[in-house]
Amino acid sequence: MTRNSGSAKPKRGLTDSQFALFLIIPLVIFQAALSVYPGAVALWMSLQKFNPSGQVMRFYGAGNYIKAFADPEVQASTLISLEYTVTIVVVTVLLGLGVSLLLNEQFKGRSIIRVLVILPWAIPEYATALLYGNVYSQTYGTLNGLLLQLGLIPEYLPIVSIGTIWVLALAYAWHYAPLAIFFFLGSLQSVPEHLYQQARIDGASVFRRFRTVTLPYMRYALLIILVLATTDALKSLDLVWNLTQGGPNGMTRVLTYYVYRATFILGDLGYGAALSFILMLLIMLVTAVYFIVLTRRRR
Amino acid sequence: MIVLYVMVAAVVVWSAFPIYTTVLISLMDTREAVLTPTHWIPQQPTLDWYGRILALVPDATTGKMLAYADAFKQGFVNSIFVACVVTLLSVIVGSVAGYAFARFSFRRKNAWLMSILLSRSLPAAAMAIPFFFMFHQAGLIGTYQGLIITYLSFEIPLATWILMGYFANLPLETERAGRIDGLGRLGVLFRVVIPEAIGGVASVGILLFLISWSEFFFAYILVTGSAAQTVPPAVSELTTIMAGLSPPPELAASLVISMIPALVLGAIFQKYILRLKIVDPVVARTGEEIPFA
Numbered sequence A: 001m002t003r004n005s006g007s008a009k010p011k012r013g014l015t016d017s018q019f020a021l022f023l024i025i026p027l028v029i030f031q032a033a034l035s036v037y038p039g040a041v042a043l044w045m046s047l048q049k050f051n052p053s054g055q056v057m058r059f060y061g062a063g064n065y066i067k068a069f070a071d072p073e074v075q076a077s078t079l080i081s082l083e084y085t086v087t088i089v090v091v092t093v094l095l096g097l098g099v100s101l102l103l104n105e106q107f108k109g110r111s112i113i114r115v116l117v118i119l120p121w122a123i124p125e126y127a128t129a130l131l132y133g134n135v136y137s138q139t140y141g142t143l144n145g146l147l148l149q150l151g152l153i154p155e156y157l158p159i160v161s162i163g164t165i166w167v168l169a170l171a172y173a174w175h176y177a178p179l180a181i182f183f184f185l186g187s188l189q190s191v192p193e194h195l196y197q198q199a200r201i202d203g204a205s206v207f208r209r210f211r212t213v214t215l216p217y218m219r220y221a222l223l224i225i226l227v228l229a230t231t232d233a234l235k236s237l238d239l240v241w242n243l244t245q246g247g248p249n250g251m252t253r254v255l256t257y258y259v260y261r262a263t264f265i266l267g268d269l270g271y272g273a274a275l276s277f278i279l280m281l282l283i284m285l286v287t288a289v290y291f292i293v294l295t296r297r298r299r
Numbered sequence B: 001m002i003v004l005y006v007m008v009a010a011v012v013v014w015s016a017f018p019i020y021t022t023v024l025i026s027l028m029d030t031r032e033a034v035l036t037p038t039h040w041i042p043q044q045p046t047l048d049w050y051g052r053i054l055a056l057v058p059d060a061t062t063g064k065m066l067a068y069a070d071a072f073k074q075g076f077v078n079s080i081f082v083a084c085v086v087t088l089l090s091v092i093v094g095s096v097a098g099y100a101f102a103r104f105s106f107r108r109k110n111a112w113l114m115s116i117l118l119s120r121s122l123p124a125a126a127m128a129i130p131f132f133f134m135f136h137q138a139g140l141i142g143t144y145q146g147l148i149i150t151y152l153s154f155e156i157p158l159a160t161w162i163l164m165g166y167f168a169n170l171p172l173e174t175e176r177a178g179r180i181d182g183l184g185r186l187g188v189l190f191r192v193v194i195p196e197a198i199g200g201v202a203s204v205g206i207l208l209f210l211i212s213w214s215e216f217f218f219a220y221i222l223v224t225g226s227a228a229q230t231v232p233p234a235v236s237e238l239t240t241i242m243a244g245l246s247p248p249p250e251l252a253a254s255l256v257i258s259m260i261p262a263l264v265l266g267a268i269f270q271k272y273i274l275r276l277k278i279v280d281p282v283v284a285r286t287g288e289e290i291p292f293a
Helices: A018-025 A025-046 A063-070 A072-104 A112-120 A127-134 A142-149 A159-188 A193-202 A208-235 A238-243 A255-265 A269-294 B002-026 B048-053 B065-104 B107-119 B125-136 B144-170 B172-180 B185-196 B198-214 B218-222 B231-240 B248-271 B281-286
Strands: A048-050 A057-061
Touching: A018 A025, A018 B185, A025 A193, A025 B107, A025 B144, A048 A269, A048 B218, A057 B231, A063 A072, A063 A193, A063 A269, A063 B281, A072 A127, A072 A208, A072 A255, A072 B002, A072 B144, A072 B185, A112 A159, A112 B002, A112 B248, A127 B002, A127 B198, A127 B248, A142 A193, A142 B002, A142 B144, A159 A208, A159 A238, A159 B002, A159 B048, A193 A208, A208 A255, A238 A255, A238 B172, A238 B218, A238 B231, A255 A269, A255 B125, A269 B048, A269 B125, A269 B198, B002 B144, B002 B248, B048 B248, B065 B107, B065 B185, B065 B198, B065 B231, B125 B144, B125 B218, B144 B198, B144 B218, B172 B185, B185 B198, B198 B248, B218 B231, B231 B248
Parallel strands: none
Antiparallel strands: A048 A057
């Protein structure tokens, strides 16, 4: 085996494979130290019983996991998380498709509008929560103000108490949709123009053209967005934390919020670690399902 | 045609409404801000709140405000510092590793790809637990290092993944030409590929900076209240903890200021995100058109 001198010019004996392995050394070091090691620590923690001041009490085996499956709050949180996630994904995809089609058309001021459209995504998630605090406020919120002036409501309403997880999901979708919009826009722009002309000559209607010409080019972006939106929504904590802290009477406690609560409020680090692994498995499962379902009918 | 412009107007209102709400509140005095129904244009606009947060206007009555302005400014400095360090390191490691994944095959390559993807399925809440525990033992709570290490753990894999896709879509001819000209493989990477891909590398850099700037949860867990506190926990604390003590317009003003860097970067990034081109890899490789469905 040739010695690796590390200079800019590769030694004659270093194969392409070995060169590549050399290139990924920094990545490997960081991954090992920052992902694998903490992951192992988390796994170890999930097998211990902690007392509320953060000390390890004793080895607990699968105790935390068993406790999680029987915990009614886990069941409630999972349901809330699902409601949250499904709403976000549906709204994101619909907005993504609709607005990207719109932005693909020519109109005056299009470039400025495009800059405006990406802003919700550029704003941090926690800031989105604080913004919507001002929109949803029961005392001075602008949504209440708008609805009142339009005559749709008789008086200011406690929007978050009424809409709970659904209005939170709407806020998150507001923040997240631009990603879908721009990914889909990129796909739209990759469709060769002459295919549209061919379809028009063949007498296809607008809907038919969309289905047969446009949609196939958007399949890949759609898969990416579905995976990203679902996993990010399941992982989302900043919004819930900053807007409702788990909501009026725990009505907006998503699963990630319970992970936070178990660890930092209830002080049971081992249980929190176990919950986080369960959540991680859920996310991986969903991702796998997407991939299997959506990449099956490939040419 | 009218329909088009109506829909565009709807999109504008949808996107701008929450932002406009907070900007509006930040420009009104306390009395007008909480009036119902809302005044859509402030009748007595004021920049006082911004003056107080930026410590341009001294507050004689409550010395407390001045103290917060200091923390706010320090938060900005800290956020910029952490974001720069993390972005720089992530881009360097990410482009080198991303190039390896894009252009070479090697043993256990798929395993490494899997592990990178795996990093993306970890919630912040999950990783915060072991990091919190480890940093607590090592005395790294409330330090820059702790926060930087935490951010690197998920930003390096992300940078690698995106840059890998970007490099893979570059034409091979330029690299081959570089080899023919006598450049070694490293030379090709640093003197041909990276300059050619500088647009993509820059957009990944902006994205990473935005992510570090916006990150709330780890920052809250690790550096709240310390000298290394970044902008997100600072602004969040102001709104959630001091809500009773600070009037809404002041909170709104601090929120607006904290969003400005993100908004600017987002506006810049918008041009580049289309260039990152989410194209079906089969199409990219073969150049063939997708046949009618």
